[in-house]
Amino acid sequence: MWEIARSNKRKSVIFVFLMALLLVLMGGVFGEHFAQSAETGLLVAFVIWVILSIIAYFQGRNVFLAVSGAHKIRKEDHPRLFNIVEEMTIASLLPAIPEIYIIDDPAPNAFAVGRKPDSAAVAVTSGLLNTLNRDELQGVIAHEIGHIINRDTLFMSMLGVMLGSIVILSEIARRSLFFGGGRRRTRTSSSGGGQIQVILMIAGLVLMLLAPILARLIYLAASRKREYLADASAAIFTRLPEGLASALEKISVSPIRLRKINQVTAPMYTINPLQNMKLAEDSLFSTHPSTLNRVRILRSMAGGSGYDAYDAAFRAVTGQTRAIIPPSALKTAHATVPSRSRRSDPKSDPGTDQTKQAPSAMGMAGAVLTAAVLMDAAAEPVTPAAKVRETTDAIWKSRGYRFIPCPCGAALKVPPDYRRTDIVCLRCGRKHPAASAS
Amino acid sequence: MECPVCRESMIVIEYDDIELDYCVGCMGVWFDAGEIELMLGKSGIPFPSEALRFRVADTDARELRRPCPLCGKTMQKVCPEHGRVILDRCPAGEGIWFDAGEIREVIKESAGAAGDIVLGALRRYLGEALAEK
Structure with missing residues (x-):
């Protein structure tokens, strides 16, 4: 299950390198321009980056959960949600069950945080718990666990820190310029210094304007692809692409917007809460691929829930010729995974269907997963009002x-x-x- | 949530899918925005109901001003449109605070059949809290 994480790592290096290059360039040019010393600028850029990185690495998870207003819950607070997370932990071979948080917010959404797979956390909003049925909720949890397994949670937060540093540097430069900072006296010691100064000044201005935009584009390009991969992982863990497809549809048509949200935290959610849902196509500025495409791909997966089926569906829907799934992953056991039928569909016969398929598809994990699914079958509240009560009670309990x-x-x-x-x-x-x- | 009168932590009471907050110290009740409407709607009373229209109270000097338990803003003194009981309402629309016995007084004041239906609905939810002491 780690082949995507490995492949991502190689690509991450390129993204991190690009971002670092931008940061160094900015530090150097700004230092030269404002303090007549590229070294000073580099030092300032480096210090900002180190401080933010230390905070993000050690406290990023907690800061993010606190900013979102998430409260940790115990198993007895919401047994059904715990059961689903446990199932998906087993199916994904995650080394430890992530901590589970609930955010009291009527807008349906979810996110995952944590730098290591054995100390991750998954947060869902009360709106998500109230809106989705079991299959859909399982799809969303599987997508989030996909992010943890693929190491997106660590990578996106580190890349986010670099983006933050670039934005801060550019802001400092902009303010210094605005308040008349920046010594413009030319150095007489070097011949032709004036010309270099002018070039540097122009370069500095261009960088000041373009760097934050460029950094954002790098950040967004990295995050978009990872959404597709997390969707593919979710299909494998649940063996039911329709669950996530239907959940994405419900989340995207919900008219309710998240209350505590900003530009930095937005990319972490299952569906970008700030993005205009009417955007049908991917654009350079979107953090997430278009929801319409994600749903279409999941629904066009023919012949199973594995990487092969996802890759074929991705190419058919987007018209791209390049594979979205890394070739190394297409050679693993997860390339072909049979699908199961919907549990929420009363016409299907989940018992026989799942027990027949699970052991061959997922080995022991699959068998345990099936048992958990069947055990929990009666636990889902029947009426919408009962579901809302289950969620509100979990929120009260999470607050002691x-x-x-x-x-x-x-x-x-x-x-x-x-x-x-x-x-x-x-x-x-x-x-x-x-x-x-x- | 803190009681706006005695600053004690309030108890949440849930009955028939509706949650209210009340203070055991003073038995005052807080209705979140929309909860009265929800309660009446469940009893088949269409909203807006006659009994639920409020106007800003003529004189508010007699009663102490209180903070909204949700947003902390000083609450407005309001009266039911045709009544005299002075209630506290959040200026940001978070909800309404009834001191002990004020719900009963509001219902008593509201004239005619509309009041009786509202009384019926509230009695179902609040039971003994409305009984004469």
Whole structure:
């Protein structure tokens, strides 16, 4: 399952190199222009980059989760979601179950963070849990785990830091220029220095304007391809491309926008929350490939859920002749993976279908996966209202609330900082000891 | 969430898929925006209901101004359109705060049949909280 990660690594080196080159060039030219010393500029660029990198490497995950307003949940808070994440952990051979976070936001979306596959985290919004059925939710979780397995979470955050450094440098240069900074006296010691100064000044101006845009393009180009690869991984883990396709469709047509979102965090989500959903085609400035294309590819996967089927569908839908899946991955066992039928479709017979296919497709992992799928079958709430209650209860529990069921039919939810020893029910006036909450 | 009157942590009560916040200390109740409408809608009362129109209170000097438990902005003093009970409403539209007994008073004031239906709906949700003490 790591062949995409390996192939990505080689391409990542190119992207990182391009980004670094841009950073060095900016530092040098700005230093020469503003402080008459390229070394000073290089040093400033280097220091900004090192500081941001250290923060991103050690605290990036927590900063990102905190900024998004995510709360960690335990298994008992939302057993169904845990069950799905566990299944996908097994199917993807991820070394550890990622931590699970819920964001209280009605817009359906999800993201994954973490620099290592054994210490990753997956966050989903309450809107996602309320909107999707089990197959769809499984597709989204599999896509996020695909990002973790393919090492996108680490790479995109490191590349994001370089982008951030370039933006900050360019901002410093712009402000210095605006406030009259930048010594323009020419150096008399070197002959022809004036001419070099002019060239440097123009180069500096051009860089100041273009570097952040160029850096963003590199960043976005890297992130787009990784979305396709994570979709391909999701198809293999779930063996049901339709699950993710249908989820992407539901997420993209949702009129609700995420509340806590900005340009830097946007590329981390399953579907870019800032992108205009009507854009049908890929453009240079999109973080994610067009949702329409992603859905079309998943739905055109004929003859299974493996890399072969995804690659063929990708070429048919986009009209590109180059493969999206690295050739090394097409030679592995995951090249051909049989699909399973939809669980949410009452006409299908999931039991016999899955037990027949799983062991041959995925070995032990597949068999365990099938067992988990079947065990959890009854756990999905039937009505939309029950699903919403399941989600809101998980959010309360993630914030440390404990519950008391009152015989009058009401449920009392007690905050963690409640100081009294008793709780009087608002409906029936019954007194409950606060200690009875669980 | 903190009670705007006594600053205690409020309890969340859920009944029939509707969640309200109340304070055990003063028995005041907070309705998030849309929750009253949801409650009445479930009882078949179309919104906007006569009983739910508010106007800014004529005199607000008698009661202390309180912060909205959600956004912290100072709440407005409002009255039901045809009543005199003074309630607190968030200026940003986050919700309405009823002191203990104020829900009952609002219903008592609202004239005619509309009030009775609203009373029926609220009694279903709030039960004893509406009973005369």
